[in-house]
Amino acid sequence: MTTTTDTPAIAATGLRKSYGDKTVLDGIDLHVPEGTVFALLGPNGAGKTTAVKILSTLITADAGAIRVAGHDPATHADAVRAAIGVTGQFSAVDNLITGEENMLLMADLHHLPRREGRRATAELLARFDLTDAAARPAATYSGGMRRRLDIAMTLVGSPRIIFLDEPTTGLDPRSRHNMWQIIRELLTDGVTVFLTTQYLEEADELADRIAVLHGGRIAAHGTAAELKRLVPGGHVRLRFEDPGAYERAAGALRETVRDDQALTLQIPSDGTQRELRAILDWLDAADVHADTLTVHTPDLDDVFFALTATPEHSENPEKSGKSANFDKSEETVR
Amino acid sequence: MSTLSLAVRDSSTMLRRNLLHARRYPSMTLNLLLTPVMLLLLFVYVFGDTMSAGLGGGTPDRDVYIAYVVPGLLLMTIGSTTIGTAVSVATDMTEGIVARFRTMAIHRGSVIIGHVLGSVLQCIASVVFVGAIAVAIGFRSTDATVLEWLAAFGLLVLFSLALTWLAVGMGLVSPNAEGASNNAMPLILLPLLSSAFVPLDAMPGWFRPVAEYQPFTPAIETLRGLLLGTEIGHDGWLALAWCLGLVVLGYLWSRATFNRDPR
Incomplete structure (x- = not known):
């Protein structure tokens, strides 16, 4: 609404998805300008994860015009994939290998030269406070550590758009605040963050714009302040x-x-x-x-x-x- | 980067990942090797005299039976190892990491190809392991030439590839490790219904065609022919056809299943 000149990092209109006769997304519109944090807020089962899966090329939409980083995920999935990084709701780490091996695996899949891969691995492990745990299998990590490793893996290859599906669900309060700090730091690099959460406080803390997803539709959207104006005063x-x-x-x-x-x-x-x-x-x-x-x-x-x-x-x-x-x-x- | 070099590079990365898993957690591979090794020792040292008496027309000779049973057990080793492949594919698919791979700009099939290559290498290692035990207890190839040895090795690799693709498909359609292990059961049961332990003519007539035309028997007979000089006949072509057929079938099945939207 306010930004029309910027190229949106993510734009979707009329996004639909149903499984059998259960409609999960019933025609939603999304608009996320570059370099901003967008929060998709909703209760469990609202369709947040489905939206992320569609935008991140994991599944295909039934209908709707979608552009992620300027490309259509349905027809140019690899162009979209090259621009994004995804941290799913359930940890996307390889539990059988060590934290460091997970990071090097990502470096290899991003085709980084060996030396650069090692450098990025060491740097990110240090940044996410995982250097001491680097040689341990990821299966032995705590929930908070696994999420940090998850995000560190997402950052290998420097994606311009990052999807975080409920990044703090199941974390204790301290880990949650750590995670918020991590997300804020991402922004200083100029990346776009698409966040889903069921915590209003989280959206309020982090997001530039918020859309409330309910029953497969966007019930409201705007800045936190705009949304607060929608309800009677104090x-x-x-x-x-x-x-x-x-x-x-x-x-x-x-x-x-x-x-x-x-x-x-x-x-x-x-x-x-x-x-x-x-x-x-x-x-x-x-x-x-x-x-x-x-x-x-x-x-x-x-x-x-x-x-x-x-x-x-x-x-x-x-x-x-x-x-x-x-x-x-x-x-x-x- | 061209599609081919992308495929090669990503697949070899995925292969490294799978070999790392296998090296870090060898217990499953070793468990699966237990069945063929135990059967080998059981049939040679416990049933060996009886079996060889039935085989050779009355005179018990354990060495004769060792020679008879080893080719079948080598192929059974492959079947057993690929059960592990089905289980590890199914387990992998339930992990978030594969969802991550699907959102990355990598060669789409590399996850599967990594599993396939890893599995074939593991099959070969397993065959070498069981083969070494067989040699240790007295198995000797009687007349195989270098060419026949190469052909035997080629057959083992091709058979590994065929069962691996089948196992990958089974792993992909299974909801979890338990399901995969059940679905892949035929891979270790089929050799029991083949000419691995007793010759076809010792079986009841109605059962013979089942045993004769299932994939294991032609491969066993071919391997026997190559290593021991028995007659191969049409079994060579049959084995080749089965292998190639299973590779194509397993490949198409796996590809179609993997390319479906994830659950």
């Missing part, structure tokens, strides 16, 4: 232990959203210090004493849940929508 939430106090407060305050079951009141707020102070003053003036007060700013979780709520879930308002993930996105003030 609010302050007051929770009461005592039903009497709750009723008194509800009577005294206007412009609130009541939740009689949970004994909570929501007051619209943008979460700035100034507005928060005004609300606190107002509560004091009305003699309202809530047991807890939490500030909620809209984040991608809200967008995600709002966009991907399936009908059967939204029957129960308590379990659906943004209320499902309050604990994570709120900061308790008192």
